[in-house]
Amino acid sequence: MLKIRIIPCLDVIKNKVVKGVNFKNIRVMGNAVEMAKYYSLSGADELCMLDINASYQNRKTFIKTVEAIAKVINIPLTVGGGVSVLNDITDLLNAGADKVSINSAAVKNPKLIRQASLRHGSQCIVVAIDGKRHKNKMKVVIKGGREITNLELISWAKQVQSLGAGEILMTSMDTDGVQNGFDSNMLKKVTSNVGIPVIASGGVGSLEHFYLGHLTKSTGLLAASVFHSRKYKIKTVKKYLSSKGVPVRL
Amino acid sequence: MKKKVIGLIDGQSGNIGSINKAIKDIIKGRPYRLKIIKGHFNYSSFDKIILPGQGAYATLMSNLKKLKIIKPLKEYLENNSSYLGICVGMQILSDWGYEDKITRGLGVISGDIKKFRNKKLIIPHMGWNTINLNNDDTIITNSFDKKDFYFVHSYIFQNIKKSDVLAFTLYGQKFPSIIKKGNIYGVQFHPEKSHKHGLNLIKNYILKS
Numbered sequence: 001m002l003k004i005r006i007i008p009c010l011d012v013i014k015n016k017v018v019k020g021v022n023f024k025n026i027r028v029m030g031n032a033v034e035m036a037k038y039y040s041l042s043g044a045d046e047l048c049m050l051d052i053n054a055s056y057q058n059r060k061t062f063i064k065t066v067e068a069i070a071k072v073i074n075i076p077l078t079v080g081g082g083v084s085v086l087n088d089i090t091d092l093l094n095a096g097a098d099k100v101s102i103n104s105a106a107v108k109n110p111k112l113i114r115q116a117s118l119r120h121g122s123q124c125i126v127v128a129i130d131g132k133r134h135k136n137k138m139k140v141v142i143k144g145g146r147e148i149t150n151l152e153l154i155s156w157a158k159q160v161q162s163l164g165a166g167e168i169l170m171t172s173m174d175t176d177g178v179q180n181g182f183d184s185n186m187l188k189k190v191t192s193n194v195g196i197p198v199i200a201s202g203g204v205g206s207l208e209h210f211y212l213g214h215l216t217k218s219t220g221l222l223a224a225s226v227f228h229s230r231k232y233k234i235k236t237v238k239k240y241l242s243s244k245g246v247p248v249r250l
Numbered sequence: 251m252k253k254k255v256i257g258l259i260d261g262q263s264g265n266i267g268s269i270n271k272a273i274k275d276i277i278k279g280r281p282y283r284l285k286i287i288k289g290h291f292n293y294s295s296f297d298k299i300i301l302p303g304q305g306a307y308a309t310l311m312s313n314l315k316k317l318k319i320i321k322p323l324k325e326y327l328e329n330n331s332s333y334l335g336i337c338v339g340m341q342i343l344s345d346w347g348y349e350d351k352i353t354r355g356l357g358v359i360s361g362d363i364k365k366f367r368n369k370k371l372i373i374p375h376m377g378w379n380t381i382n383l384n385n386d387d388t389i390i391t392n393s394f395d396k397k398d399f400y401f402v403h404s405y406i407f408q409n410i411k412k413s414d415v416l417a418f419t420l421y422g423q424k425f426p427s428i429i430k431k432g433n434i435y436g437v438q439f440h441p442e443k444s445h446k447h448g449l450n451l452i453k454n455y456i457l458k459s
C-alpha cells in the first residue's frame with residue numbers, strides 16, 4: 001500500500017535554514033546540510049527546500065547547498081524558490097534535486113510548465129500553488145500572498161495538471177504560519193479536481209492536524225516549524241498516524 | 251587481483267548523481283572499478299552494467315540510439331551478463347513501450363509497458379510502497395520482503411511471464427516491482443532514493459552477483 005509522505009520543509013537563505021517569511025524577523029534555525037541529514041536519517045519520506053531570498057549573490061551559495069545536501073541524503077529532494085526560466089530548472093536538477101517546484105514563474109508564463117515537463121519529464125516538475133480566499137472565491141496569489149492574481153484556484157490547479165505538472169504543492173495563505181491546521185476545505189477542493197499527487201502545506205501545529213491533512217486525500221504532508229522547533233519528531237508523527245490506521249513508512 | 255568493472259550508463263534520462271555516489275561508496279576499498287558509459291562500448295569489458303532512468307520510455311530509447319549504446323547493450327544482455335535496470339532502465343527490457351507513442355524496447359524480457367488500468371488512481375504512483383517477494387534470490391533476499399521503496403512512475407510492466415517476476419507491489423492492481431531473468435534484474439522503484447533498504451539492494455547487486 002502507498003504510504004503517506006511526511007515532508008519537512010527547509011526555508012533557506014544561502015546555506016542556513018530560517019524561519020519567518022516576514023523579512024524583518026529572520027531567525028536562523030540551523031545549518032541546511034546538517035538539518036537535511038538529520039531529517040533523512042530520522043525517517044522523513046522526502047525533503048523540500050526553498051530558496052526564500054533568491055538574489056543573484058545568495059543563489060550561488062544556495063546551489064552549492066543543494067549539491068551538498070544531495071550528497072548526504074538518499075531520499076527524494078524537491079527544490080524551489082527563485083525558478084524563473086527553464087535553465088533554472090536544469091541547474092537545480094544538475095545540482096542533485098529530484099524535483100523542482102515552480103511557483104510565480106508558472107503563473108506568469110504557464111508554458112514553462114509544459115516546456116519543463118517535456119524536457120525533464122513530468123515526474124520532476126512540481127507546481128507550487130499559493131491559494132487565498134478573496135471576496136468569497138479561492139484565488140491564486142503570488143509573492144508570498146501579497147499579490148492576488150485573476151486566476152481561480154481550481155481552474156489553475158486543473159490547468160497545471162494538463163500542462164504536465166507531476167505534482168502540486170498546495171499552500172493555503174489563509175492558514176500558513178498560524179499552526180491551526182491545514183486548510184482542509186481548500187485542499188479537498190483541489191484533490192477532488194485533479195488526478196496528480198497533492199502535497200498539503202501551511203498550518204500544521206498538532207499531531208491531529210497531520211491526520212486531518214491525510215483526510216483531504218493529499219498524499220504528502222509538508223511541515224516546517226513543528227519539526228524545526230523539535231516539537232515533534234518525524235517518528236512521533238508517523239506513530240500517531242499509524243495508530244489512526246494511516247499507512248506510513250516506519 | 252583484477253578489478254571487476256561496473257558500467258553506469260548515462261542515458262541522459264534524469265540525474266545519475268545519486269546512483270553514481272551510491273556505487274562509489276559501496277566499492278570504496280573493494281576490488282571494483284566504476285566506468286560511466288556515455289557512448290559505444292565493448293560489451294565484453296564490463297562485469298556489471300547499471301542503467302538508471304527517469305522520464306519517458308521513448309525518450310530513453312531514442313537517447314540510447316543516438317549515443318550508440320543500443321547495439322552493445324543488446325549484445326551484452328544476450329550474453330546473459332549481469333544487469334540492473336532502474337525504473338525506465340527496467341522498463342526498456344520489454345518488447346514494447348506504450349508511453350507517448352509505441353516504441354520498440356530491447357526485447358529481453360517479454361512484456362509491454364502500459365499505463366495503470368484504474369482511471370481513478372492518482373498518477374504518477376509517487377511515494378513509498380511495499381514490495382512482496384515471490385521468491386527468495388541471492389541478491390533480492392528475504393530481508394527485503396514487505397519493505398518500502400520509493401516509486402515514481404505512471405507505467406507498469408504488463409503481460410510478463412510469472413516466472414520473471416521476483417516481487418510485486420499493489421497500487422490499484424498488482425504490478426511487478428522487481429523482475430529477473432537469469433542475471434538480468436530490473437526494479438521499478440528507485441533504490442538510490444530508498445534510504446537504507448535501497449542502498450542495501452544496490453550493495454547486494456554489486457557484491458553478491
